[in-house]
Amino acid sequence: MKVGIIGSGYVGLVAAACFAEMGNNVICVDIDNKKIDKLKQGEIPIYEPGLTDLVIGNQNRNNLTFTTKINDALAFSEVIFIAVGTPMGDDGSADLKYVLQVAQSIGENMTKHLVVVDKSTVPVGTTDLVKQTIQNALDVRKSDLTFSVVSNPEFLKEGAAIKDFMHPDRVVVGADNDDAMILMRNLYAPFTLSNDRFIGMDVRSAEMTKYAANAMLATKISFINEIANICEKVGADVNHVRTGIGSDKRIGYQFIYPGCGYGGSCFPKDVQALINIANNHGYNPELISSVESVNKAQKEVLFSKLTSQLGTDLKGKKIAVWGLSFKPETDDMREAPSINLIKSIISAGGNVNAYDPKAVHEAKFYLKGLEVNYFEDKYSALEGVDSLILVTEWKEFRSPDFDLMKGKMKGNLFVDGRNQFKSDFIKNKGFEYIQIGVKA
Numbered sequence: 001m002k003v004g005i006i007g008s009g010y011v012g013l014v015a016a017a018c019f020a021e022m023g024n025n026v027i028c029v030d031i032d033n034k035k036i037d038k039l040k041q042g043e044i045p046i047y048e049p050g051l052t053d054l055v056i057g058n059q060n061r062n063n064l065t066f067t068t069k070i071n072d073a074l075a076f077s078e079v080i081f082i083a084v085g086t087p088m089g090d091d092g093s094a095d096l097k098y099v100l101q102v103a104q105s106i107g108e109n110m111t112k113h114l115v116v117v118d119k120s121t122v123p124v125g126t127t128d129l130v131k132q133t134i135q136n137a138l139d140v141r142k143s144d145l146t147f148s149v150v151s152n153p154e155f156l157k158e159g160a161a162i163k164d165f166m167h168p169d170r171v172v173v174g175a176d177n178d179d180a181m182i183l184m185r186n187l188y189a190p191f192t193l194s195n196d197r198f199i200g201m202d203v204r205s206a207e208m209t210k211y212a213a214n215a216m217l218a219t220k221i222s223f224i225n226e227i228a229n230i231c232e233k234v235g236a237d238v239n240h241v242r243t244g245i246g247s248d249k250r251i252g253y254q255f256i257y258p259g260c261g262y263g264g265s266c267f268p269k270d271v272q273a274l275i276n277i278a279n280n281h282g283y284n285p286e287l288i289s290s291v292e293s294v295n296k297a298q299k300e301v302l303f304s305k306l307t308s309q310l311g312t313d314l315k316g317k318k319i320a321v322w323g324l325s326f327k328p329e330t331d332d333m334r335e336a337p338s339i340n341l342i343k344s345i346i347s348a349g350g351n352v353n354a355y356d357p358k359a360v361h362e363a364k365f366y367l368k369g370l371e372v373n374y375f376e377d378k379y380s381a382l383e384g385v386d387s388l389i390l391v392t393e394w395k396e397f398r399s400p401d402f403d404l405m406k407g408k409m410k411g412n413l414f415v416d417g418r419n420q421f422k423s424d425f426i427k428n429k430g431f432e433y434i435q436i437g438v439k440a
């Protein structure tokens, strides 16, 4: 099939590479000239495992091309995806300006029948808005071209995006006509060959499914973080409680790791957008609002653990931060808990030594104006520090050389925001070891 993807970010680029890998001819558009120039030269602007090989391989096979000209994609494609960002607006709603700009351009420039697919995460009703925007632009042109707009929310996880796209748990498509639904079924058939995981539904339900999925996952995280906080108060150990509840199949182990709050480009903005959608329809979503407020508070937990040991005045103190991205295997820094932590340490007068395997470049942008010392390896960042805080659970932090760490650090305080280790083991190594959800 001839596929156009508008927006070459985490979702658009992965979708483009994966559709191309299945033998489709794909053209990928972005308004960011630098990004497209890099992509044309085989340079991948984001870190996502497996993506480089897939993009370069398909470029070499001429299955995948990049452009800044939407007209090229509209002329080429039979199905065109909108995969641009929907960032959080000032009032917490999803900002639809990029989606609607694309819809306007499609209406102004399309030259043949198209199936337009909204893959961006958008509030219920947006697909109708996209349809109306395209139709209005066609009316201005006095054009009688036809088109369909369908909703196809994306569920991939950064860090495992290729695997998720190639082997999806499900493909959700909302469409109001059979032809578009059949086209989408065919496009996705290669991804669900072993058993059909294509779930067709009406447009509004598809749009809502994405928000409901993210709200559910965010709820699990805030739930276990709240349990962790109670554990600390009552002298229980959340690590035991987690395995105790996760073993119940109805609950499961996934997404019940205590930590320092969820971040990233999706959960914070999607939970907030869902609250906003509900409010706009006269409903007060109490549970989901609490998920959000528990998470906000949880992002401050590491700092309060640090100051409970070192005092609130951190002048003259040096703190190492291991892991900056919002989760491992990505360089994405959007809403990362490390940002809150580093800002708090610096405002309390402390110095920060930071290390991340992939996200330093992005971190420098998100922490612009703050004096942070960045290091190229995890051990150098520990030289002379009073404390180490582990924020993001990259694999290389799972089994570090504790003796080397101890030798480099001035102090022995180790605050673990991901409960990676057995407490007795670390204490035997001479650290004062603080976890989430365990009384210090």
Ligand SMILES: NC(=O)c1ccc[n+]([C@@H]2O[C@H](COP(=O)([O-])OP(=O)(O)OC[C@H]3O[C@@H](n4cnc5c(N)ncnc54)[C@H](O)[C@@H]3O)[C@@H](O)[C@H]2O)c1
Pocket: 006, 007, 008, 009, 010, 011, 012, 029, 030, 031, 032, 035, 083, 084, 085, 086, 098, 101, 102, 119, 120, 121, 122, 154, 155, 156, 157, 158, 265, 266
């Ligand atoms: N990142 C994720 O893990 C993830 C997962 C599922 C769904 N989503 C949703 O997918 C959407 C895209 O997310 P993302 O993380 O890929 O965003 P992103 O910010 O990484 O990428 C968006 C891209 O769109 C481009 N763009 C903006 N306006 C454009 C225009 N008019 N024409 C062409 N390109 C344009 C930007 O330059 C950018 O490269 C969002 O709605 C997001 O909520 C993201």
